[in-house]
Amino acid sequence: MSWQAFIQSQLSLRKRDFAWRKRTCIDFSTGRELHVSGEKYLNFSGNDYLGLSHHPKVVEAWQQGAALYGVGSGGSGHVTGFTQAHYDLENNLSEWLDYPRALLFISGFAANQAVITALMGQGDRILADKLSHASILEASMLSSANLRRFTHNSSLALQKLFTNPSEGKTLVVTEGVFSMDGDSAPLDDLHKLAQENHAWLMVDDAHGIGVKGREGRGSCDVYGVKPELLIVTFGKAFGLSGAAVLCDEQTADYFIQAARHLIYSTSMPPAQAVALSAALKQVRQADAARAQLNQNIAYFRKNIQLNEMRLAPSETAIQPLIVGDNDKSLQLAAFLRQNRLWGQAIRPPTVPPGSARLRITLSAAHDQQDIDRLLEVIHGFATK
Numbered sequence: 488m489s490w491q492a493f494i495q496s497q498l499s500l501r502k503r504d505f506a507w508r509k510r511t512c513i514d515f516s517t518g519r520e521l522h523v524s525g526e527k528y529l530n531f532s533g534n535d536y537l538g539l540s541h542h543p544k545v546v547e548a549w550q551q552g553a554a555l556y557g558v559g560s561g562g563s564g565h566v567t568g569f570t571q572a573h574y575d576l577e578n579n580l581s582e583w584l585d586y587p588r589a590l591l592f593i594s595g596f597a598a599n600q601a602v603i604t605a606l607m608g609q610g611d612r613i614l615a616d617k618l619s620h621a622s623i624l625e626a627s628m629l630s631s632a633n634l635r636r637f638t639h640n641s642s643l644a645l646q647k648l649f650t651n652p653s654e655g656k657t658l659v660v661t662e663g664v665f666s667m668d669g670d671s672a673p674l675d676d677l678h679k680l681a682q683e684n685h686a687w688l689m690v691d692d693a694h695g696i697g698v699k700g701r702e703g704r705g706s707c708d709v710y711g712v713k714p715e716l717l718i719v720t721f722g723k724a725f726g727l728s729g730a731a732v733l734c735d736e737q738t739a740d741y742f743i744q745a746a747r748h749l750i751y752s753t754s755m756p757p758a759q760a761v762a763l764s765a766a767l768k769q770v771r772q773a774d775a776a777r778a779q780l781n782q783n784i785a786y787f788r789k790n791i792q793l794n795e796m797r798l799a800p801s802e803t804a805i806q807p808l809i810v811g812d813n814d815k816s817l818q819l820a821a822f823l824r825q826n827r828l829w830g831q832a833i834r835p836p837t838v839p840p841g842s843a844r845l846r847i848t849l850s851a852a853h854d855q856q857d858i859d860r861l862l863e864v865i866h867g868f869a870t871k
């Protein structure tokens with residue numbers, strides 16, 4: 488097959504299945520609003536759960552950081568890209584989450600890949616929740632470890648997998664809050680099972696950190712568990728980007744020797760690390776925003792009228808409205824846009840076949856009128 492024929496056949500398959508992906512160039516967004524081509528929309532598709540992306544103190548911290556350090560780090564952290572700003576942020580994070588060490592990564596995707604590929608090799612096994620994020624599953628497939636996936640949120644299914652013997656190390660992987668479903672993992676049961684079987688637990692809490700737990704410490708704080716590896720990301724509630732891995736001293740030292748995403752990649756700009764420390768300060772004291780977010784979630788769930796659609800059992804900011812087929816999810820997203828609301832249609836393979844959905848995300852930046860408008864438009868679509 489020629490290159491051209493290959494690309495063309497791939498593209499026509501995507502079009503046929505209503506799975507065509509494209510990007511929209513936006514003017515700018517906040518937790519509450521999205522501006523596109525000069526038009527204003529209410530934003531129900533962002534991850535800025537606490538409305539921090541435009542917080543004046545965080546913006547100012549970034550500016551001050553840039554004035555001091557310039558705009559880039561100038562290299563990998565192993566060369567000259569590890570500054571006082573990075574060092575302070577790592578310490579602030581490890582103190583907040585009560586771990587001996589935190590290591591910064593440029594993204595959650597990179598952190599997951601680095602951790603899994605550095606730790607797992609031939610003869611090892613990874614037991615991952617079936618609905619784990621693409622970055623986790625992809626890293627698992629890239630590593631030479633054996634990947635087994637267990638039924639979503641089922642500690643019973645995990646227990647069954649443990650009955651198969653394995654010679655090497657075992658890593659159990661899950662998310663705190665699942666990115667496409669918004670539900671939470673039974674972290675206490677999973678950690679107990681892992682411990683009983685001499686396995687480690689890795690929790691990717693991209694969507695729980697900042698919004699759940701005391702001072703926003705996330706899903707693990709809610710369950711009172713301390714996984715051996717905790718991944719937190721800064722692209723969601725923190726309103727910025729980047730990630731950190733929380734672990735013990737020796738494991739952190741090991742990652743510094745072995746994690747290729749640290750060694751061979753430019754570290755995050757120091758100005759961003761300064762901004763992240765400022766965002767962390769805001770996150771810790773954001774109880775009012777967390778209360779507002781929870782109120783928005785409860786109000787939305789209480790008042791939605793579903794007709795033929797289904798609302799996933801989520802108590803978090805991620806509220807998936809499952810419509811089934813791809814085409815209908817696109818129609819619903821388009822209907823929202825006509826009404827100046829923005830929600831994201833999510834289709835297979837990101838979610839299982841037949842579960843195409845509108846992924847609605849709520850923020851503390853929304854007020855009750857915003858939610859009322861969302862409910863009204865969804866109702867309008869359902870009774871069209």
Ligand SMILES: *Cc1c(COP(=O)(O)O)cnc(C)c1O
Binds near residue numbers: 594596662
């Ligand atoms: C967003 C997300 C990631 C990726 O994090 P980035 O920092 O955006 O690369 C990883 N895991 C989960 C569960 C996510 O939702």
